[in-house]
Amino acid sequence: MFSKILIANRGEIALRVIRAAREMGIASVAVHSTADADAMHVRMADEALCIGPPSANDSYLSIPAIISACEITGAEAIHPGYGFLSENASFVQIVEDHGLTFIGPSSAHIRMMGDKITAKETMRALGVPCVPGSQGGVPDLEAARAVAAEIGYPVIVKATAGGGGRGMKLARTAADIDQAFQTARAEAKAAFGNADVYIEKYLGHPRHIEIQVFGDGKGRAVHLGERDCSLQRRHQKVLEEAPGPAIDPATRARIGAICAEAVARMGYSGAGTIEFLYEDGEFYFIEMNTRLQVEHPVTEAVFGVDLVREQIRVAAGLPLSFHQEDLIPNGHAIEVRINAERLPNFAPCPGKVKTFHAPGGLGVRIDSALYGGYVIPPYYDSLIAKLIVHGRDRPEALARLDRALGEIIIDGVDSTLPLFKALLAEPDIRAGDYTIHWLEHFLAERLG
Structure with missing residues (x-):
């Protein structure tokens, strides 16, 4: 060690x-x-x-x-x-x-999954279900038109080296494809130094489901269930929960086994997340994150494991400390990402924190580097705290989230706390009935 x-x-x-x-x-x-x-x-x-x-x-x-x-x-x-x-x-x-x-995967695996075309081809070969789309990059407008016509509109043009929603453009009809293709290439070149793009079928109302996987680099791997990350603003996750409200145990076991097998065959080492769009009972691979996720605490809460500890163990050459049969989910967990941002425009709000009071009690965890008197610098990401709650079931987790949001105090800077209080009042959120487009519509209607 x-x-x-x-x-x-x-x-x-x-x-x-x-x-x-x-x-x-x-x-x-x-x-x-x-x-x-x-x-x-x-x-x-x-x-x-x-x-x-x-x-x-x-x-x-x-x-x-x-x-x-x-x-x-x-x-x-x-x-x-x-x-x-x-x-x-x-x-x-x-x-x-x-x-x-x-402390993470090999450079070869990071490179492989960092290119979305290579990642998709690799996963397809490993038996992971993928979104219908181009077989590799799309070199020019003529090819883009042909691919889009073949898979059917609407389609989405994506940067191969993309992330955070950049280099992504939607074409709802054939009249849109030329501009979508050219704009996506220009954005990709500006943001990533790589203008390559590919095309996929655009799903109308999917959920964003990700599977937490872990490999020992020696051909053994496990999955730790799924997280539903569908509540997003501009492709940035806002709230995550596990297990997913729309996923039943049989579906969880099926897609989890597919992902664990793929990771084992890759010889992957460490933590990783295989991300899918999920619609009408079908999973469609979109990307693999070869790192620890921001939302990893919800998985830790449900499975009672320390993913960072496991990362360090595996990097030191030790075997995984658990087997698949040991990983039995317990209860429900929800995480909200609290940003130093001013509503309704979500403008970054750096500055001095006058008071910070963390919530507590059974089933409440706060991951934050805040303290009273701390000055949030303007140079980095606006995430300032993650509030994670765990309960025996989803209603109890929601009740604990409601309580914890009433206890937390962040004074001196604006934050996104009011957003989560508003979300908990929504029947769709209470019922777990939302897709990746739900939050954008909510924000447009309520905060417009």
Whole structure:
């Protein structure tokens, strides 16, 4: 086992890794920018090292600075958290070349799944159901028109290196395909430096269902059920829950087994999430995230496992600490992502937190790096807290979420807390009856 690991991240996810390491008796190293000198992860780690100015490009994304920090502190392994360098295959290769361990999958698997066309082809070959669409990239307008006509409208044009909703354009009819194709390519080039796009059938009212998988890198893998992440704004998840309200045990077992088998055959190591659109009882693969997800706590709550601890164990060469038959879901969990944003426009709202009071009680967890007097910097993601609740069933989880939202206090900056209080008053949310388009319609009607 490692004696010291470095966390190449910040905020609540850095704290999450520090806590797991401390329980395992592993020393932790926090890296930080000058803007984060007073951040909670810097205070909580066993060691801390400044690696650059506020800009993420010059600090948290600076590979030379992070490698140097390992050499200075003697850290043997790097946990990337999520975001930043967590899915950067070149970074993983550099880490390995320096004799360090990356706590995550191999650079080959990250590269494979980072390209959506390759990912789709790989998953199709492994028996994972996929959305009908182009066989690889679409090189020009003529090919785009032909593919769209073959699979039928509406279709969606997507950047192969996309993410966060960028490089995605909908074509509802043949009259839309030319502009959708050209706009998607231009956005993809600007955002990712890669103009390649592909085309898929557009599903009208799907849910976003993701399967948590875990592999030991030696041909054994398990799944830990699904999470429903359908409540999204501009392709960004807002609320997640497990198990999914629309998934029955037999369906869960079937798609879970398919995903676990695919990951085992890949020889995948560590945590991963296989994401699907789900409509009319069918699953359609969209992508695989080769990292820990923001919403991993809901799975931890339902299955009673520490996914970060397991990541560290597997990276150190140890076997998985559980088998598939050990993974029995218990109850229901919901997570809401609280951002420092001003409604109704969701404009980032950095600033000084005057008071922070975390909710408590049975079945309530808060993952946050906030404290009274902390100044939220303007340079990074606006996520400031994740509120996770667990109950014996979904109604109890909803009741606990309602209670916890009434207890939490974040004073000094605006946040998205009012949104979740409004959502809990909606019959559709209470019934679990929503799709990936529900929240956008709600926001347009209520906050317009």
